[in-house]
Amino acid sequence: MNGLTESPLDAGKAVYDFTLPAGDPWLHEIREGQTLRILDLEGNQAADTLFYNARDPADRYSAQDTIREQGSIYLTTGTKLMSTRGNVLLKITADTCGQHDTLGGACACESNMVRYAIEKRYMHACRDVFMRGIQQWRPDWSKRDITHNINFFMNVPVTPDGGLTFADGVSGSGRYVEMRAEMDVIALISNCPQLNNPCNAYNPTPVRLLIWD
Amino acid sequence: MAALDRSLIRFEEIVPPGSNWSHVLKRGTTLRITDTDGGANVAALFYNFELLAERLNLPDTLKCQHIARLTAGNCLYSDMGRILVSITSDSCGWHDPLAGASNEKIVTEQYGLLNYQTARNNWHRDAYNNFLRELGKYGMGERDLAMNVNFFQKVTVDEEGKLVYHVGNSRAGAAVDLRAEMNTLVMLNTCIHPLDSAPVYSPKPVHLTVWTSPPPGSDDFCRNSHPENGRGFILTERYFL
Secondary structure, eight states: OOOOBOOOOOGGGOSEEEEEOTTOEEEEEEOTTOEEEEEESSSSOOEEEEEEETTOTTSBBOHHHHHHHHTBSSBOTTOEEEBTTSOEEEEEEEESSOOBBSSSOOOOHHHHHHHTOGGGGGSOOHHHHHHHHHHHHOTTOOGGGOOOOEEETOOOOBOTTSBBOOOOOSOOTTEEEEEEESSOEEEEEEEOOOOSSGGGTTOOOOEEEEEEO | OOOOOGGGEEEEEEEOTTOEEEEEEOTTEEEEEEESSSSOOEEEEEEETTEEEEEBOHHHHHHHHTBSSBOTTOEEEBTTSOEEEEEEEESSOOBBSSSOOOOHHHHHHHHOOOOHHHHGGGSOOOHHHHHHHHHHTTTOOGGGOOOOEEETOEEEEOTTSBEEEETTOSOTTEEEEEEESSOEEEEEEOOOOTTOOOSSOOOOOEEEEEEEOOOOOTTOHHHHSSHHHHHHHHHHHHHTO
């Protein structure tokens, strides 16, 4: 666990404040210099998040470029969220959770069948959330634009011998992560509905999204 | 790794350093990649040739097998819960799914810019641009990039989460077998690993063998290495019913 960094920003002065229920999508443009806070209202809630260069969404968040550039797999204060073209999309400026995952990807009906049981196909999943979100707000996008995401508040430890697990969350009620846009970006979030593993403590709950100028 | 019966071999090819290769690896065949000189890097992406929107998903691959490295017994999954290729044999032992593709900035900062005009086919190429060149030939492009595998390379994660690059992971003659479980578009290039620390720019060649392999039976090693893979094979086999 890394050091925790609190934010000086006052929620009362945010220019945008929205509570996103579990299982719903959210798409929003964040302009260069604005700060986005994702607040884990009830604790242990995974927020599956993708970012795109707003001027050219073919340039988008890259998990591998992000972890390689910082030399570490966990995201926290100081992390630069890198794009496929090597641009810095956003920088994490505050984090009261301590570490966030970018290797676990999003849950999907199809991967749930592999991971848990074939009959799990019918449970709601992040990929379905993302698909409906882009159909509604970015009909020019398709599944190929739903690439490998960040899981804010999720704990996916990797061991030196190459093991990887989904562990109990390190987040809690009221924890948050904040990031400043280094260019105009589009944020796409699925507030994770997963019920089969501890990423949401088996109880998906809302997240609060705030933006400051 | 055991030598192949010559009668099984469909074709062989040498991919020179820094080069692209792609092929639709048919179900019922296996691709053997051999690191002839030692120290090779093979950056690779995989797509379902019949439905290119279905492609390698490394997060799904890693989480369903509880791994952050690839070796024999592991399967490479698509985003649709199906297996594109499985690793049926591996004399290297560790292949990297974490560090991604080298790009022009990495190669130029470390080794300088060397263009085609100056160096002909010894110019400095990078995995990112090579993927884009090859993707274009299948009607795909930048939006179709995904997290890639780096075969023959090892990057571990320490207790704090830091990446550790291991020099010399692969010795001359190391080989890996990738068995096609679907008709899988394999796209690979022999550009350097993004964490390559060699003092001079030195991508390596690989030898490829496409050979006819038996279908995975009920006692198949990859099928049985994780309960999740048992379900992955069921879903893959249903696709062909």
